[in-house]
Amino acid sequence: DTGVSQDPRHKITKRGQNVTFRCDPISEHNRLYWYRQTLGQGPEFLTYFQNEAQLEKSRLLSDRFSAERPKGSFSTLEIQRTEQGDSAMYLCASSSDRGPVIPHFGDGTRLSIL
Amino acid sequence: AQKITQTQPGMFVQEKEAVTLDCTYDTSDPSYGLFWYKQPSSGEMIFLIYQGSYDQQNATEGRYSLNFQKARKSANLVISASQLGDSAMYFCAMRPHQTGANNLFFGTGTRLTVIP
Numbered sequence: 001d002t003g004v005s006q007d008p009r010h011k012i013t014k015r016g017q018n019v020t021f022r023c024d025p026i027s028e029h030n031r032l033y034w035y036r037q038t039l040g041q042g043p044e045f046l047t048y049f050q051n052e053a054q055l056e057k058s059r060l061l062s063d064r065f066s067a068e069r070p071k072g073s074f075s076t077l078e079i080q081r082t083e084q085g086d087s088a089m090y091l092c093a094s095s096s097d098r099g100p101v102i103p104h105f106g107d108g109t110r111l112s113i114l
Numbered sequence: 115a116q117k118i119t120q121t122q123p124g125m126f127v128q129e130k131e132a133v134t135l136d137c138t139y140d141t142s143d144p145s146y147g148l149f150w151y152k153q154p155s156s157g158e159m160i161f162l163i164y165q166g167s168y169d170q171q172n173a174t175e176g177r178y179s180l181n182f183q184k185a186r187k188s189a190n191l192v193i194s195a196s197q198l199g200d201s202a203m204y205f206c207a208m209r210p211h212q213t214g215a216n217n218l219f220f221g222t223g224t225r226l227t228v229i230p
Contacts, residue, residue: 033217042118042205042220043159056216089157100147100166101209103218105159 002026004106006092012112013082020078021109025094032075033103034067036060037089049075050097079111087113116141116213118206120221127196128229134181135191135224137206145211148189149218150180153203162204165189196228 005024013019025032030051035043046065048056051072061067064083069075079086089110093103117140127133139148150162165173165180173180181190189208193200203225207218 031216035218040222042207042222043218044220045217048216058217091159093159100164102149102161102164104161105151107156107158110157 004092004094004104006090006106006109008109009107010110010112012114014114015082015084017082018078018080019082019111020076021090021092021111023075023077023092023094023106025073025075025092026104029094029096029104030072031095031097031101031103032069033093033095034075034077035091035093035105037091037108038087043089043091046077082111082113084113087111116143116208116210116219118208118219118221120206120224122224123222124225124227126227126229127193127200129198130195132192132194133196133226135193135204135206135226137189137191137221139187139189139206139208141208141210141213143210143212147209147211148180148182149207149209150178150189150191151205151207152200153205153223155202159205163191193226198228198230201226201228 007022032049034046037043049069064080089108091108093105095103146167148165152160163175179192203223207220
């Protein structure tokens with residue numbers, strides 16, 4: 001049973017550039033979540049998918065952020081026109097929707113904006 | 115509003131001793147789940163233990179147990195027989211089952227250091 005996989009692990013980019021992260025959930029999980037974690041804080045919810053449908057978005061997800069899960073399997077999170085404040089760890093999690101719903105997280109993508 | 119409070123920024127424990135990490139929560143939802151995750155310096159969030167608000171017994175998973183006191187709205191994590199590998203950040207989280215049912219609300223974490 002492979003866990004949640006995220007790619008890349010680290011991304012360094014210049015301010016104003018676009019970046020895209022990928023998340024591959026645990027195969028039998030139909031729910032997928034994105035969180036952002038800044039230094040010294042706990043993760044904050046960004047968005048949630050049930051299969052391919054994006055059902056919930058946090059107000060933290062500005063217009064520059066977009067997430068997709070086209071076939072209900074992997075997901076991508078794109079940030080356009082990156083800003084200094086986007087520097088953070090971006091965590092993906094997945095879960096089933098049966099029993100206690102327990103999100104399992106990936107290793108995260110650490111984004112640094114120069 | 116949902117809120118998780120972890121009042122201990124850092125804790126130290128001697129190897130092989132037990133340690134309790136504090137967590138209090140606030141929610142108006144009658145039904146919710148409580149979680150603890152471990153985050154080593156490498157960054158991954160590792161699920162440790164879950165407690166449902168209507169579970170009659172405190173959850174246990176190996177060396178981890180959750181001291182759930184519903185009336186006090188506290189969900190403390192107890193780690194028994196600490197090991198050097200337990201040194202990490204520990205996050206308490208809650209998922210209300212009605213309001214915001216699709217996401218976890220996290221505290222700010224406690225950094226645990228196990229001393230040899």
